[in-house]
Amino acid sequence: MQIEISANSRKLHGTGANRRLRSQGRLPGVIYGGNGDAQSIELDHKDLYYKLKMEAFHASILSISIDGKKEQVLLRDVQMHPFKQQVLHIDFQRVRQDQKIHVKVPLHFINADIAPGVKLSGGMISHVVTEIEISCLPKDLPEFITVDLSGMTAGSTLHLSDLILSENVEIPALLKGDNLPVATLIAKRGEAGESSEE
Template identity: 70%
Template sequence: MQIEIDANKRKLQGKGASRRLRAVGKVPGVVYGGEGAAQSIELDHNNLFHKLRLEAFHASVLSLSVDGIKEQVLLRDVQMHPYKPQVLHVDFQRIDKNKKIHMKVPLHFINADVSPGVKLSGGTISHVLTEVDVLCLPKDLPEFITVDLSEMTAGSTLHLSDLKMPENVEISSLVKGGDDLPVATIVVQRTGSAEESAEGAQ
């Protein structure tokens, strides 16, 4: 299900205009990219605030309706108040369905409790990464990447290259020849039998 959000064109510019918008429950923003010119917009604060709490809102193609005209966009930047639960500004980027996009996608870890390193050796899973930058066409963008930990043993490390990626989705850093970063490790405290288990797994 695609997430939809409504906005209106914003005519007044400047810090003063933005402050007045926030005072009446609106959030100033901008939508840019694609073939169209950058457009200043305003959004309902409460509606946007609640949508920002959805994980998928940060890693999905969104349907942005500006004065009734819908565009496919990505959320690119959010500015929050330093200590108040208030959104100060938001940026959206238009997408081309035929061009690949870079997007940070959250990692969902599963089966940690049944992995040998946890179940047999009493180890603890350490999540080194919580998200990964992917490269794909907009239609192939996943809401999250599942990381299966069921085969991890004591002292082992899961790397980016070990992830099972959805079809037509690549990890940006590996495409560019970057480091094969660790995603998760199993750490066993070296006491008694746990120490022997960790040594045996090396």
């Protein structure tokens, strides 16, 4: 799914200029990286605020049009107001198709209800992490990674090495030897193996 954003280049800088922008429903931001210089931009706050609620917006290559010129970018940083529902500033990074990117992508857990440790032992699955960092070329970036919990038994743990990734997608933590836990199945104390049909 290609998400598109529209922006204009921003000429004025500084706290006062940014405050005036926000009062007009606009949002200051910046684009950096790739082969270009850092560029100050402004966007429609309302449009961006709703796009930020989309999971895919945080882990997809975005198409941004600045004064009619399109670029491929990744969302890198969002500054939110401490208590208002307001975005204060947003950062995007340009992507090059021939360079690997490091991105955090969400995990989608499936089949928890049919895992033997849940169905037979009345256990509960605990999600240790809900997103992981991956490395790949922009064309290979998945929107999310599916985690199949159907084989989990009481007391078992699923690790990064158990995740099924598409080809050309790597987990940097594994390359460093950090096989971190992703989900664990906690058995109910004293209830495992009990039968109500005695």
